[in-house]
Amino acid sequence: MTTYTLQYKVKLTILRGEYMGMCFGVRDAISLAKEVVKSRPLTVLGELVHNANVLEELRDRGVRFEDQPDAVETETVMITAHGASNRARTRAHRGGLTLKDATCPxxxxxxxxxxxxxxxxxxxxxxxxxxxxxxxxxxxxxxxxxxxxxxxxxxxxxxxxxxxxxxxxxxxxxxxxxxxxxxxxxxxxxxxxxVDTVCQPTKQRQDAAETLAKQSDIILVVGGANSNNTHELARTCRRFCGRVYHVQGPDDIRSEWLPKAGTLGITAGTSTPDHLINAVETRVRELA
Ligand code: SF4
CATH class of the missing domain: 3.40.1010.20 (4-hydroxy-3-methylbut-2-enyl diphosphate reductase, catalytic domain)
Incomplete structure (x- = not known):
């Protein structure tokens, strides 16, 4: 567990989970999308990552997003880290689309x-x-x-x-x-x-969230509203900590949540970029 202790007048200690935030599968998928869109128009099938901030940044770079292959207007499409069935791949090939595959190993x-x-x-x-x-x-x-x-x-x-x-x-x-x-x-x-197919990054983040929740008076779980693993992290934390808040970013934090003293834990889902986690911690410092 990496521990950051910040002493304020109110004696609030901030802890971060030993494992949290973006996993290698999501990082690699985002890198591939950024690389491909430099040379040709690209549409990602579905959400590349369940995080509005990251999606907005990719849109700014020209990446398009569609749920259905029929709606795709570019020649190149990307399968996300979540993977796809062979049936879906064949449909895309038959439609004349070139596939870029970011399926996590x-x-x-x-x-x-x-x-x-x-x-x-x-x-x-x-x-x-x-x-x-x-x-x-x-x-x-x-x-x-x-x-x-x-x-x-x-x-x-x-x-x-x-x-x-x-x-x-x-x-x-x-x-x-x-x-x-x-x-x-x-x-x-x-x-x-x-056959246990739960991935190692998920197991590490779940275990670290449990340890963190046992040490904390309040937990902030940072992640997209529709991120499954962020919801699961919050659920795990609630088993061990009475005050758990799921926030998408620093603007969601309310000053009345923060204790006058005690321990505040921060963890984050596998779609959450580091800069957002840092922004949440900075906001906590400001409000505290
Ligand atoms: S399988 Fe695990 S490591 Fe791969 S993208 Fe999904 S959460 Fe990340």
């Missing part, structure tokens, strides 16, 4: 594990958020699959002799393991093969 790993499980005869179950772009990419090529995120959804599954389970890379591993155990208990006759 750890998302590629999850795709490979699903394919292996299906080839070995397991019915695929993905523990993840319904409709999330990564989960859509993992399931779109499959003849059949189930996406679950609760015990109730597991209870509602049809019985199968063999279940092959993977997880969306940004799910908290504690939740994933608990749901796998529930699946085993719900279908005791079935063979359940679980």
């Amino acid at each position: 750890l998302v590629h790993y999850a795709h490979k594990q699903v394919r292996n499980l299906v080839a070995a005869g397991y019915h695929p179950v993905i523990i993840g958020r319904h409709g999330h772009v990564e989960v859509r990419g993992l399931t779109e090529d499959l003849l059949e699959s189930n996406v679950v995120l609760s015990k109730e959804e597991i209870d509602a599954l049809d019985s199968r002799p063999r279940f092959g389970v993977v997880a969306q890379t940004t799910q908290p591993v504690v939740r994933v393991r608990s749901l796998v155990e529930h699946l085993r208990a719900r279908f005791p006759e079935a063979e359940v093969c679980f």
Whole structure:
């Protein structure tokens, strides 16, 4: 844990999570987009990163964003770090588009594990958020699959002799393991093969957030409003700290949140750039 201790008249100590902020997969995707758009018009399919500030900076550089391939007006499109199904890639190729692929290697790993499980005869179950772009990419090529995120959804599954389970890379591993155990208990006759596809940066950030929350009186979680892993970090912090605020940037911080004294922890999702985390800390200093 890297500790920054700032003494104010009010004796507020600021701690940062040992691991937090942008992961290598998102950094690489942003770098690729910046590089490609220098030489040709580029459209990114979906949100490259769940952070409004970063998206605005990319738009300023000329990067366009579209959800549907049909709406793309440039010849070159980019797949985000969240990945895409082969079906989506083929659709884009058939439409005459040139693909730039920023899929994170750890998302590629999850795709490979699903394919292996299906080839070995397991019915695929993905523990993840319904409709999330990564989960859509993992399931779109499959003849059949189930996406679950609760015990109730597991209870509602049809019985199968063999279940092959993977997880969306940004799910908290504690939740994933608990749901796998529930699946085993719900279908005791079935063979359940679980491959842990939660990525290492997510695990590190979750563990660090837990440690931070146990030491803090108040936590600020910095990240985009629609960032799944930021919401998950906030959820983890709330298990150990009574006052947790999800902020998108320094302007969201309200002075009445800040304690007169004590410890304030800062953590951030994998889409959050360093300059935004620094700006949040600076704002806390000003308000304190
Ligand atoms: S959160 Fe994990 S899987 Fe997703 S881009 Fe970052 S490192 Fe890759």
